[in-house]
Amino acid sequence: MCNKIVFFLIGVVTAGMFSSCHRQEITGVVIGETAGVKVTGIGVEFDPHFFSLNVPRGASEADWKTVERRIAQMGIERFRVMAMSNWFEPENDNNNPAVINRNNLTFQSEEMKSLYRLLDLAQANNVRVTVVLWSVENSFQPKNDEKRVNFDEWCESFSILMQHLLLDKKYTCIEAITPLNEPNSQISIDDYIVLCKKLDARFRKDNIRQRLLFNLSDNTYDAEFLRRCTEELAGIADLFNSHCYDFGPATPNSDMLRWEKRNKGWTDVAGKPHFVGEFGSNQMIGYTRQKDMDSFERGVFLTRTTLNFLNGGATGVSYWCLFDQYYGSSADEDMMQCGLWRFKKDSYVRNAHIRDDYAPRPQYYAYSLLTRFIRSGAEIYPMDLKDDFIAGTAFKDVENKWTYVIANASGRDLPLSVKNDADAEFEVYRYEENALPADDGMIPPAGETVVSVGKQLEVHIAARSVAVYRQISRPVKPEVPEVEMVFVKGGNFSMGGGAEQGKDAYADEKPVRPVTLNDFYIGKYEITQAQWQSVTGNNPSLFKGERSPVERVTWEEVQEFIEKLNGKTGKKYRLPTEAEWEYAARGGAQSKGYRYSGSNNIDEVAWYGDNSEGRTHAVGLKKANELGIFDMSGNVCEWCADWYEYYPSEVQKNPQGPASGYYKVLRGGNYFEIASQERSTFRYGCTLGFRWKNIGFRLVMDAE
Ligand SMILES: [Ca+2]
Ligand SMILES: [Ca+2]
Ligand SMILES: [Ca+2]
Numbered sequence: 057m058c059n060k061i062v063f064f065l066i067g068v069v070t071a072g073m074f075s076s077c078h079r080q081e082i083t084g085v086v087i088g089e090t091a092g093v094k095v096t097g098i099g100v101e102f103d104p105h106f107f108s109l110n111v112p113r114g115a116s117e118a119d120w121k122t123v124e125r126r127i128a129q130m131g132i133e134r135f136r137v138m139a140m141s142n143w144f145e146p147e148n149d150n151n152n153p154a155v156i157n158r159n160n161l162t163f164q165s166e167e168m169k170s171l172y173r174l175l176d177l178a179q180a181n182n183v184r185v186t187v188v189l190w191s192v193e194n195s196f197q198p199k200n201d202e203k204r205v206n207f208d209e210w211c212e213s214f215s216i217l218m219q220h221l222l223l224d225k226k227y228t229c230i231e232a233i234t235p236l237n238e239p240n241s242q243i244s245i246d247d248y249i250v251l252c253k254k255l256d257a258r259f260r261k262d263n264i265r266q267r268l269l270f271n272l273s274d275n276t277y278d279a280e281f282l283r284r285c286t287e288e289l290a291g292i293a294d295l296f297n298s299h300c301y302d303f304g305p306a307t308p309n310s311d312m313l314r315w316e317k318r319n320k321g322w323t324d325v326a327g328k329p330h331f332v333g334e335f336g337s338n339q340m341i342g343y344t345r346q347k348d349m350d351s352f353e354r355g356v357f358l359t360r361t362t363l364n365f366l367n368g369g370a371t372g373v374s375y376w377c378l379f380d381q382y383y384g385s386s387a388d389e390d391m392m393q394c395g396l397w398r399f400k401k402d403s404y405v406r407n408a409h410i411r412d413d414y415a416p417r418p419q420y421y422a423y424s425l426l427t428r429f430i431r432s433g434a435e436i437y438p439m440d441l442k443d444d445f446i447a448g449t450a451f452k453d454v455e456n457k458w459t460y461v462i463a464n465a466s467g468r469d470l471p472l473s474v475k476n477d478a479d480a481e482f483e484v485y486r487y488e489e490n491a492l493p494a495d496d497g498m499i500p501p502a503g504e505t506v507v508s509v510g511k512q513l514e515v516h517i518a519a520r521s522v523a524v525y526r527q528i529s530r531p532v533k534p535e536v537p538e539v540e541m542v543f544v545k546g547g548n549f550s551m552g553g554g555a556e557q558g559k560d561a562y563a564d565e566k567p568v569r570p571v572t573l574n575d576f577y578i579g580k581y582e583i584t585q586a587q588w589q590s591v592t593g594n595n596p597s598l599f600k601g602e603r604s605p606v607e608r609v610t611w612e613e614v615q616e617f618i619e620k621l622n623g624k625t626g627k628k629y630r631l632p633t634e635a636e637w638e639y640a641a642r643g644g645a646q647s648k649g650y651r652y653s654g655s656n657n658i659d660e661v662a663w664y665g666d667n668s669e670g671r672t673h674a675v676g677l678k679k680a681n682e683l684g685i686f687d688m689s690g691n692v693c694e695w696c697a698d699w700y701e702y703y704p705s706e707v708q709k710n711p712q713g714p715a716s717g718y719y720k721v722l723r724g725g726n727y728f729e730i731a732s733q734e735r736s737t738f739r740y741g742c743t744l745g746f747r748w749k750n751i752g753f754r755l756v757m758d759a760e
Pocket of ligand 1: 209
């Protein structure tokens, strides 16, 4: 509480004044050791039906440009791409896996042409592709209607496709293959193991095995399928993947983590990584829709799910699916509707409210934050945020820069202090409801730049939102703010409310008595918000402006600021004594005896109640005083070093104030007070922990 300020300013002391004293409880997290897992990419499933099934339904070449643009700006690193044997082998060539009848092959079907366009796009954008040969149905059945699929013939077919894409078409973007989508729904585990072994042998024989990773299991729901694969295909698999539609917005982090850690435990035994090959939510309507698809929360959910998978040991994820499109040639209902964006608006016959073709869903913006900022090669550092609905992960990229991604699905705001290995500058991206881009552009930086100080970054994630903090500078030696100082030649002066102050001087400004001071330096300006921020990494001020004085700082926080500043600069800044402050305000040895600091006309030198329009202003805009010092009267009142007490009457040399007390001195008046309180000798005090929008400070230093 303040003395006197209450007495004089009773009309403007409001509840807000006290609420600013409260602090939300801040969760702390230390970025510890990495689990040793590196990201291999955040991807999407992108199936090649655009030209074969969607163009006939109204999509156009121009629409494809939209796809290209979005892929590029999202920075997607991985595609999972399906293919079918009957696209290039409409009928089984023959029943002999040692003989390929090329007359029965075609590589110019609409489906293959659609596949090439997709691979061209991947090639142009450095996207790495996993090709999934979808099924064991269709043409792989021998013509004589044997019940059992001829696996050798099937392997021949897959090899024909991959040889064509790798050797004829020369696609270098293709990195991996997956035999069968969700094989646990197609064949038995025993057959799958046989099939994978045959495929490995066939690709070796055809000399393409070394060009491709074997991405195996691809199981959905069936964990036992994965476990058996890790036991029996450890020698063949390069990695394992699983699909996950087990979780929804109500699922706690712990369930998601447990799921991935179990999978990772098995693949670890096989010595191979685990990847989440497809995922979405458990809000299923059939298999082509999920009922939370259009909600804002889904973006938070997808992010939280991804972070839990990565924290649990997965090297990456692939979202199903990039955009809504048709997977068949029958009715409207066959359109797959789990996309990051929609198809043509007219396709949604029961959704007349959809006004735009290819309209992005909220999840498009959220997932783009992951594809843009979680990049392959980054090391994964899980954060434990001690809340089952807030997930966070720190990523250290290949340039050793950090990105923090935090998904807050809880109903509470999260102030968070992240302790890490170095100080740096971060930019912030926020996925927040009602603040998404109006078009299909990416979420821009939030316009906040935060700096870690003492290796600690103060971050904030609103309830039900996602935030990304991305390091933009190398950790460098902390910036040293320049504090412009004015030399003040010491001397004698009469301290206190003398004749020039008229009858306005209060009892605590008396008695006037002789004081002698040594030489010193004093800040030309009040400490600005830019200076405060560069030292502390935060800005508590109400009236924001880099050149405006910092306010809402307590006397104690000012001491911490000075300690840090002195640590950075090696100098010995301190708060002025009350005597130094008044001597400098009066103009020191060059004093002209003004009532305010630098003038008898307050409007020339001070921002105060009648001219400030109710706020602080950038420092240095008014006229300087006799010593070239600005804003000593008005703008913010300024903390001094001394305890507040009535003056003693004796002559003093370099007085330091009373040895103890209850209030610290504040000087100079401020932007909303009346003129008489802007005088050079006016004084009052507040307790050490008091903060308000009118209180700042300036610094002094001894002259050697
Ligand atoms: Ca064949
Ligand atoms: Ca054959
Ligand atoms: Ca001031």
